[in-house]
Amino acid sequence: MKPILPREHGGWAMVSVPFLLGMFVGGPQWMHLPLFFGWLLFYLAAYPFRLALMRRKDRRDFVRWALIYWALGMVFLIPPLVSEPSLLWAGPVLVALFCVNGWYASRRNERSFINDLCAILAFSVGGAASYVVGAGTWDAMTLWVAVTCVLYFLGSVFFVKSVFRERKNAGWLNASKGYHLSLLIFAALLEPWFVLPYAFPTVRAFAWGGKAIRPVKAGVIEIVGSVLFLAFSVIAFFATRPPTI
CATH class of the missing domain: 1.20.58 (Methane Monooxygenase Hydroxylase; Chain G, domain 1)
Known part of the structure; x- marks a missing residue:
């Protein structure tokens, strides 16, 4: 089965714009490269995972691609996390927001305003993390x-x-x-x-x-x-x- 990629243009904007804003404001660093690839792969992982919650057909393939993206994302995130351990604080927040998105996906109600808001908050956390990598501090x-x-x-x-x-x-x-x-x-x-x-x-x-x-x-x-x-x-x-x- 070929790689599963999100088709929503809004999602691609939300995964990149907050990150780029945080990078420009905090100051570009080479560490932004692995951070962005890790962040992007997490976004890619979320899409097949939501599909797995919504559809029984091809569920195994959806889960497989979700795990592949997630594992690769973790590899890319190792250098930024070692360089800036405070980024780990973003983890519980993202997990909580992701669980809300998964809950709405399992009920096939992804158009819910609350679901959209949680997705926006998650992407904005990515922008905050990008800023911290550049500035070296949470302020x-x-x-x-x-x-x-x-x-x-x-x-x-x-x-x-x-x-x-x-x-x-x-x-x-x-x-x-x-x-x-x-x-x-x-x-x-x-x-x-x-x-x-x-x-x-x-x-x-x-x-x-x-x-x-x-x-x-x-x-x-x-x-x-x-x-x-x-x-x-x-x-x-x-x-x-x-x-x-």
């Missing part, structure tokens, strides 16, 4: 990286639901617009530079929310949004960081 910026990503991808959940499964639900569309507008105002009150990462998501919510658009177009919008979010988050960070002497 306030660790939380900033994680929260910034959670707020952005939560908006993506609202948007995607408003153009697909909940497109005809006026309440969901209003919630999406209200969330993005409130986020933009909140960011402006904290720091004007923080508006930049959330400007395009707000435009996206008002321009395309509630409209029938093709999945390919929605995917392109999400990819563009993720790239802009990453770029503008890095710009906002360096623009607001106190100068070093």
Whole structure:
């Protein structure tokens, strides 16, 4: 059986964008390479494992690929964990969030908002870990990286639901617009530079929310949004960081 790979474009964005943001903010290090490959392989392992919980057919193959990805991921994670043992604190959090995702998968209810939120939190932990590897410490910026990503991808959940499964639900569309507008105002009150990462998501919510658009177009919008979010988050960070002497 050929390798099993996730097809959701949103998942690929969530596994890479928080990690890259944490890396740029904390400072790129060569240790980011094995950390990213390990993180990526854990993401790949989660997909066949969820399929194994949802389908009886080919379950053995799903479990086999999940274990292969997981074992390879552990190999890549050995150097970062030896270099930065504090990363082990992320383990219990990820396991707990993964169990929630598995629970929803076993009930074939992966579209649940709570399930989406737990997945976003898990990916944001990856961003925090990436920051720690670069900065060498858990500090306030660790939380900033994680929260910034959670707020952005939560908006993506609202948007995607408003153009697909909940497109005809006026309440969901209003919630999406209200969330993005409130986020933009909140960011402006904290720091004007923080508006930049959330400007395009707000435009996206008002321009395309509630409209029938093709999945390919929605995917392109999400990819563009993720790239802009990453770029503008890095710009906002360096623009607001106190100068070093």
